[in-house]
Amino acid sequence: MKVLIIASGRGRRLEKRFSPKPLLPLLGLSLIERIILTVKKEGVRDFVIVVGYLKEKIKEKLGDGGKWGVNIEYVENEQWEKENGVSILCAHSLIRENFILLMADHIFEGNILRKLLKQNLECAGILCVDKNPGKHVDLEDATKVKLKEGMIEDIGKDLDNWDAIDTGIFLLSPQIFEVLEENLSQGKTTLSEGIKALASRGVKTIDIEDNFWIDVDTEKDLKNAEIILLKKARKLTDGVVSCYLNRPLSAFFTKMLVRKDISPNAISFLSFFIALLASFFFFRGAYFFNFLGGVFTQLSSVIDGCDGEIAKLKFKESEYGAWLDTCLDRYADALIILGICLGLSRNVFLKNVWVVGFLALLGSFMNSYTAIKYDTLFREKNVRPKIRVGRDLRYFLIMVGAIFGRLFFVLYLLAFLTNAESIRRIYVLGRRSDEKNL
Numbered sequence: 001m002k003v004l005i006i007a008s009g010r011g012r013r014l015e016k017r018f019s020p021k022p023l024l025p026l027l028g029l030s031l032i033e034r035i036i037l038t039v040k041k042e043g044v045r046d047f048v049i050v051v052g053y054l055k056e057k058i059k060e061k062l063g064d065g066g067k068w069g070v071n072i073e074y075v076e077n078e079q080w081e082k083e084n085g086v087s088i089l090c091a092h093s094l095i096r097e098n099f100i101l102l103m104a105d106h107i108f109e110g111n112i113l114r115k116l117l118k119q120n121l122e123c124a125g126i127l128c129v130d131k132n133p134g135k136h137v138d139l140e141d142a143t144k145v146k147l148k149e150g151m152i153e154d155i156g157k158d159l160d161n162w163d164a165i166d167t168g169i170f171l172l173s174p175q176i177f178e179v180l181e182e183n184l185s186q187g188k189t190t191l192s193e194g195i196k197a198l199a200s201r202g203v204k205t206i207d208i209e210d211n212f213w214i215d216v217d218t219e220k221d222l223k224n225a226e227i228i229l230l231k232k233a234r235k236l237t238d239g240v241v242s243c244y245l246n247r248p249l250s251a252f253f254t255k256m257l258v259r260k261d262i263s264p265n266a267i268s269f270l271s272f273f274i275a276l277l278a279s280f281f282f283f284r285g286a287y288f289f290n291f292l293g294g295v296f297t298q299l300s301s302v303i304d305g306c307d308g309e310i311a312k313l314k315f316k317e318s319e320y321g322a323w324l325d326t327c328l329d330r331y332a333d334a335l336i337i338l339g340i341c342l343g344l345s346r347n348v349f350l351k352n353v354w355v356v357g358f359l360a361l362l363g364s365f366m367n368s369y370t371a372i373k374y375d376t377l378f379r380e381k382n383v384r385p386k387i388r389v390g391r392d393l394r395y396f397l398i399m400v401g402a403i404f405g406r407l408f409f410v411l412y413l414l415a416f417l418t419n420a421e422s423i424r425r426i427y428v429l430g431r432r433s434d435e436k437n438l
Helices: 029-042 055-062 084-090 110-117 175-183 191-201 219-234 240-257 264-284 286-312 317-344 354-380 392-405 407-438
Strands: 002-007 048-051 071-078 100-103 106-108 127-131 143-149 152-154 166-170 201-207 213-215
Touching: 002 084, 002 110, 002 175, 029 048, 029 055, 029 100, 029 106, 029 110, 029 317, 048 055, 048 084, 048 100, 084 127, 084 191, 106 110, 106 166, 110 166, 110 264, 127 143, 152 191, 152 354, 166 191, 166 213, 175 264, 175 286, 191 201, 191 392, 219 240, 219 264, 219 286, 264 286, 264 317, 286 317, 286 392, 317 392, 317 407, 354 392, 354 407, 392 407
Parallel strands: 002 048, 002 100, 048 071, 127 201
Antiparallel strands: 100 166, 106 213, 127 166, 143 152, 143 166, 152 201
């Protein structure tokens, strides 16, 4: 199946910011790159892109798609000032079967396309609609859809009575070209007019439910897209410290780093190196160095969130990257606790430092090990865990202990909390396993 992307327009409302609009940067990728990579992730690799305004810039940027492992063909629309119906007609010669139609300025989650690709096209077309549009959707400018038993009854921007919003994501049959040609002969050139005419042959709709999409037309839209994409890049299983402290800070760093040619793995090593410095400061033992160690421990935790965010935002997620990050995290955990124990061991009045440190280290490792299955349980339910003693909380407690000169107490606290949490998880997962076997 081919994907047709309309990228021929001028985009006047964002022209002062960047031109042509499909190449407008958004968190390290242009709008059209983000769309191509979203589609590729769902297994579709053949693209037809209709270009017009500043077409050579788009062609130069995207090439034949080889750098992403996809195939791109181009169609030129010399009448790019006209509406999208004309652009779609230009691709008629390259598309002879059912195809996906997308807009170069509509950003969306892959779940929407996945849901669409599962549909059997038994009518003239299918449109993904948003029945409960979020605040980021400009309802005044959006194309509205009137539904009747799940089919399009009417469509247009000026509808007073409507049921959903057009997301610009279609699965269409070649019948659309016949309709558009007929419309063009009557002076009708918009896509909405074409879909309205096609609706007489039957155009089904599917609701995108709580999945995200946005039409990037203005500066406000661009800002909203950035905020939502950063939020979507977070882990569902983030603990309380990550949610309210680390993620707001990591988002700040991510927005800077995502524009650079730096890999997620390099950021994982950066986080580890910061943890290594924290361990060295703790080893020195004096309050000033412990203070620095605490700050660097927390900074390592913040930066550790950036690698995953950037991997998601730039479509660079990999099993190896996740595994490498996990390995470096465990080394960092061990080195930080070792540094604390070495620093505290110089104080002859502190007893059992190494025993408590060992228990804290054991609990930290078990905490991370049990998290793999425990977090999977909540991902399946698509909810956040109410209780989560994770790495974010451990590092935060170390920072607080270092600031207030209570690192030995923090070791005791970590030894108790991490092992108690691991035992609790084992119990919860055991109950879950019994329920599945019933």
